[in-house]
Amino acid sequence: MNNYYSQENHGPFELINIGPLQLEEGSCIPDCRLAVAVHGTLNADKSNAILVPTWYSGTSKAMEQIYIGEGRALDPSKYCIIVVNQIGNGLSSSPSNTGGSLAGPGFPNVRIGDDVSAQHTLLTEYFGIESLALVVGGSMGAQQTYEWAVRYPDFVKRAAAIAGTARNSEHDFLFTELLIEAITTDPAFRAGLYSLSSEVQAGLKRHAKLWALMGWSTEFFRAERHKALGFESMKIFVDSFMASYFAAMDPNNLLTMAWKWQRGDVSRNTGGDLATALGQIKAKVYVMPISHDQFFTVEDCLSEQKMIPNSEFRPLSSIDGHLGLFGTDTEMLNQLDAHLAELLSSPTH
Structure with missing residues (x-):
C-alpha cells in the first residue's frame, strides 16, 4: 500500500464494494471498490x-x-453531492491497492465506460437513486460526464463538461503517450515491478515536467503567473509544485488512468458515430472549455457542442489553461459557479 492514498491525505471517504465489475476489454475486477465522498443529504x-x-x-x-x-453552486446545504473516485486513482480499486494477480502491472485495462457502469451500479443499488440533477466533471471527469449523458440519457437531467471532450483527439492521445513513456522509460520502473513509487523518481519528474509544459498555457509563462502563485522562479515552481505533486503517486496508477484517458470516446456506444452518440443526449448540457487549454481546446469542445441538442457553449476565461482546474484562478472559479448555478436552476426534460 502507498501511504499517499490514505484517509489522512484524501479523506474522508467511504470504500464501497459494488461486487464484480465486468470490463469492456474482457477482464473483471472481482471485488470492485469505489471510494466515495458524500457532501449533503439526499x-x-x-x-x-x-x-x-x-x-x-x-x-x-x-x-x-x-x-x-x-x-x-455545488452547495451541500441544497444538494447531495456524491464524489466518486475513478478506478485506478489510488483510492478506488487500483494497481496500488489490489492484491493477487491484479496487483501492480497485472491490473486490467479500464475504460471510461467501465467507470460509468460502476458508478451507475453504485447510485442505483447502494443509494437507490433513479436520476441525477447534475453530472459535472473536469478533464477526465468531463469524459465521464459525457459518457453518463450518452449511456444513460433518461437518468441524467443536466450535465456540465468542464475542460474535456466526448471523444479524445489524436493530439491528446500522442501527448498522453509521452506522459506514459516518461514513466516507463525509467530503468527503475522495471516493467511496473518496482517496490516503491519513490524508486521511479526520475520518471515521475519527467512526467511532471510534461504536465508543467502543457498543463499551463504559454500565456501563463509569459505573464509569470508562477510568481502570483508564490514561487520565485519557474524552476522552483516546477520542482516544488509540479514535481512534488506527482512524486508520491504510484506510477502504475497513473498509467492505468492514462490508458483510459487516451481512449475516451462516447461514440463507442454508437459504432463510432460521434454525432449519433451526442445526438441521443437528453440532458441540458453546458460545455465549458477553458480558453487557453492546450489539451481540450475551445475549438474541439465547440465542434462537439454543436452536435448536442439542448446544449449551450459556456467557455471559461483563464490564461492558466487546463490546470486552472486546480483552482489557481479565482475569477475563473467565479465564472464556473455562475454557469453551474444557472444550469442547476434551468428546467429539464
Whole structure:
C-alpha cells in the first residue's frame, strides 16, 4: 500500500464494494471498490443528487476543496453531492491497492465506460437513486460526464463538461503517450515491478515536467503567473509544485488512468458515430472549455457542442489553461459557479 492514498491525505471517504465489475476489454475486477465522498443529504424523493467524477491524478479531496461549499453552486446545504473516485486513482480499486494477480502491472485495462457502469451500479443499488440533477466533471471527469449523458440519457437531467471532450483527439492521445513513456522509460520502473513509487523518481519528474509544459498555457509563462502563485522562479515552481505533486503517486496508477484517458470516446456506444452518440443526449448540457487549454481546446469542445441538442457553449476565461482546474484562478472559479448555478436552476426534460 502507498501511504499517499490514505484517509489522512484524501479523506474522508467511504470504500464501497459494488461486487464484480465486468470490463469492456474482457477482464473483471472481482471485488470492485469505489471510494466515495458524500457532501449533503439526499432529499425525500432523491431528486437533489449531483455526481462529481474525478480527473487524472485527482481525488475526491481536490473536488471538495476547489468546487464544493456553502454558498457555491455545488452547495451541500441544497444538494447531495456524491464524489466518486475513478478506478485506478489510488483510492478506488487500483494497481496500488489490489492484491493477487491484479496487483501492480497485472491490473486490467479500464475504460471510461467501465467507470460509468460502476458508478451507475453504485447510485442505483447502494443509494437507490433513479436520476441525477447534475453530472459535472473536469478533464477526465468531463469524459465521464459525457459518457453518463450518452449511456444513460433518461437518468441524467443536466450535465456540465468542464475542460474535456466526448471523444479524445489524436493530439491528446500522442501527448498522453509521452506522459506514459516518461514513466516507463525509467530503468527503475522495471516493467511496473518496482517496490516503491519513490524508486521511479526520475520518471515521475519527467512526467511532471510534461504536465508543467502543457498543463499551463504559454500565456501563463509569459505573464509569470508562477510568481502570483508564490514561487520565485519557474524552476522552483516546477520542482516544488509540479514535481512534488506527482512524486508520491504510484506510477502504475497513473498509467492505468492514462490508458483510459487516451481512449475516451462516447461514440463507442454508437459504432463510432460521434454525432449519433451526442445526438441521443437528453440532458441540458453546458460545455465549458477553458480558453487557453492546450489539451481540450475551445475549438474541439465547440465542434462537439454543436452536435448536442439542448446544449449551450459556456467557455471559461483563464490564461492558466487546463490546470486552472486546480483552482489557481479565482475569477475563473467565479465564472464556473455562475454557469453551474444557472444550469442547476434551468428546467429539464
